Amino acid sequence: AQSVTQPDIHITVSEGASLELRCNYSYGATPYLFWYVQSPGQGLQLLLKYFSGDTLVQGIKGFEAEFKRSQSSFNLRKPSVHWSDAAEYFCAVGGDRSYIPTFGRGTSLIVHP
C-alpha cells in the first residue's frame, strides 16, 4: 500500500527566507509524486509532479522539489518566500493499480512579514 508522511504540521518562516517542506513516501516501485497547494477558501492546485526522469522538478510559483529514492523523500523548496505563499501544502503519492493518489495530512505555511 502507498502512504505519505508530512512530518511538519505547521512551518513558520519570514518573508524572503528560504523554505523546505518535507514529504516522505512509502511505495514499492517508482511512485508518481505530487505537491498541491490550497490557499484559504480555495480548492487544491497542482504545484508540480514527478513521474520519471530528472529528479529535480520545477513547478509553478517558483517552487521546486527533489525526488530522492534512497531517502524515500520528495521535499518541496523555494529560495525566497512571499507573503502570498501562506497556504496549506499537500504531498501526494500515486502509482498503485488504480493510480489514485494518497494524500499526506498537509503542512500549514505561515509567513511573517
Added chain:
Amino acid sequence: DADVTQTPRNRITKTGKRIMLECSQTKGHDRMYWYRQDPGLGLRLIYYSFDVKDINKGEISDGYSVSRQAQAKFSLSLESAIPNQTALYFCATSDGPSGNEQFFGPGTRLTVL
C-alpha cells in the same frame, strides 16, 4: 468559468436530514472523485468513478452514497447526516490513469448540527 464547480458552497443542516452535494465539470474527464478534508487529517477519499458505469468506494464511504448522472456530473449524498460528517468536501477530476494530476473544485463546507 471554473472547470470544476460544486454546489452549494456552504450548507448548514440538522442531524438526520438528507443532503446532496453536486459536482459538475467541463474538462471532459472520465474520472471523478469525492474527498473530505478535516483539520489535521488531510484529504480522505470517499468515492470515485472511472466512468459513468463505474462507481467505487474509497477509504471512508460509510454514511455516504454517490450518483454519476453523466460524464460531467457526480453527486454525493448523505442519507442521514450526523455531526461528525461536518467537514470540507471536495470534488476532483482527472484524465485517466498514469498519475495524471487531479483538478479540484472550490469545496463545499458542510456543517451538521
